[in-house]
Amino acid sequence: MANEAQAAPTQKKQKRRLHPILLAGLIIMTVVVLIGIFAPMWFSESANVQSNDRRMPISADHPLGTDEFGRDLFSRALVATRLTLLLTVAASAISVVIGVTIGTLVWFMPPRVRQLIVGANSVAVAFPNLVIALIIAAILGPGAWTAAFAVGIASVPAFVRLTVNMSSPIMARDYVTTAHLLRVSKYKLIGRHVLPNMAEPLLILTASNFAVTLVELSGLSFIGLGVQSPDYDYGLLLSDALTMIYAQPTQVIGPAVMIVLAGLGAMLIGDGLAASSNPRTRGQRRAMRTGTLRPAPAAANEQAKEQEAAREAAEDPEDEIDVRVRDLRVTAANGTELVKGIDFDVRRREIVGLVGESGSGKSLTAMTLCGLTPEGVTATAGTLVAAGHNMLEPVSSRELAQDIALVYQDPMSTFNPALKLNTQLTEVARTHLGMRPSRARRKLIERFEQLKITSPEHRIGQHPHELSGGMLQRAMIASSLLAEAKLIVADEPTTALDVTVQAEVLRQFVSATQELDASVLFISHDLGVVEALCDRVLVMYRGEIVEELTAEQLGSRRVEHPYTRKLLDAAEYVEAL
């Protein structure tokens, strides 16, 4: 208990910790913004008033020297920050507002018009932003705000694409359909249901795009299409410096450093946001760093003995253990015990079913086993070994991604709607197994064929919203087989499948796992499926494993616990209907 009490405040403190990349980006960006606010107040005179100290070299008075009019170059680089930031913010706002508006409104247009707009947008995305910005700026003529407009418009297609892809699965959700039927106005529908559900990826794109916008605006000013003298931004300062590059090369330092600093800050914020929102890394941080998963407060030597036994078992070829769980407890924030000290093993090549009614704790067990303890709960265990890894100690995400594959219950929320299937499903194989993209693609097509996905070559080039729920579920199973993991944890992997394809998909799934020598923890409500598929079955009831059965015992109905009996009776009743 003392352990628990001590851990709680630490947990609270660590929960607020930002991702290090995001923190670095925010610090850099804060410095740049402060420069933008205060530099024009403090350095305006030395930056703008001409003096006789012309072309002075670097000195204590002039850290970057002076230009041909005697103006301090250090001050000019700092003062230029405000206009540069203002123009970048304006351009970014144009891209976001117009892009998101078009991307959401297309869903209220007739299908043909929508296809036309989405098609035209795909063509626009293929053009480099800078080329589009140059054309618009050349048509509108030179000027700071016309350059901001041109650069802003050039990034609109990227936002349209993201919004269309993100909003597509949201528009198909039941609550949106219901709101539509209830005649909720389209603006309310967008504001209440669509935009909040895609705020995170939009924020990531906005931050990353900010850096690109800043560089493009500087580029336009550099070639004379952006900010015009006597105003100046980083681009114009660089342009002035270029004419003096041989006589006074130090003149480029100020604007160059500032462009890099501001761009780096924005990029790091984008990357940091993306890393924080990645479920795999986010789960790992929660599990490993926030202390939501920790060793049970048992006697330390007892625990060490258990873990040693688990390691030995894993090394013994006669008795290979892929999963060993001892005294796993999951507790909600209000103190309710959701999983109450369960024990089980899964041996190599074994398929173990975990059955139980809704809310019995199956998913919590599976997620905690994979190091993905959900937010709001605390897990403790005496031993927790998954795919040979001691999950109570930090395990690298690379090793986890390689050795444990997860098939989630809800395929719709698992996929990134902005990426094509090939890109996201082959990610682990490419990045962690070092597979060449062409090989990963070929293997994915083979797995799609094995799982009866029609036109696999065409399907892998599609976005998730273009596939049905059942197809996505099969695609997810296919990707779990691609990584050649040692342990596959499948949480209701066939719920969205038609019964006619379910049997065939499960057969192929089993034969693939055998071919890969993988062990499987298979979670299901369906006793029939579990009976046909699994070597052993664990029956879970209100957070406890109440009975463990072999497939044979289940088949011959030799069960003891009244709850298992009830489950069987219910399954037979459904079959008889």
Ligand SMILES: Nc1ncnc2c1ncn2[C@@H]1O[C@H](COP(=O)(O)OP(=O)(O)OP(=O)(O)O)[C@@H](O)[C@H]1O
């Ligand atoms: N993050 C959480 N915070 C608090 N309680 C939770 C959390 N996740 C799950 N629970 C609760 O824990 C219990 C077990 O949930 P779990 O998702 O493991 O059930 P399950 O057996 O997998 O059910 P289902 O088959 O419906 O998915 C439920 O009462 C659920 O409400």
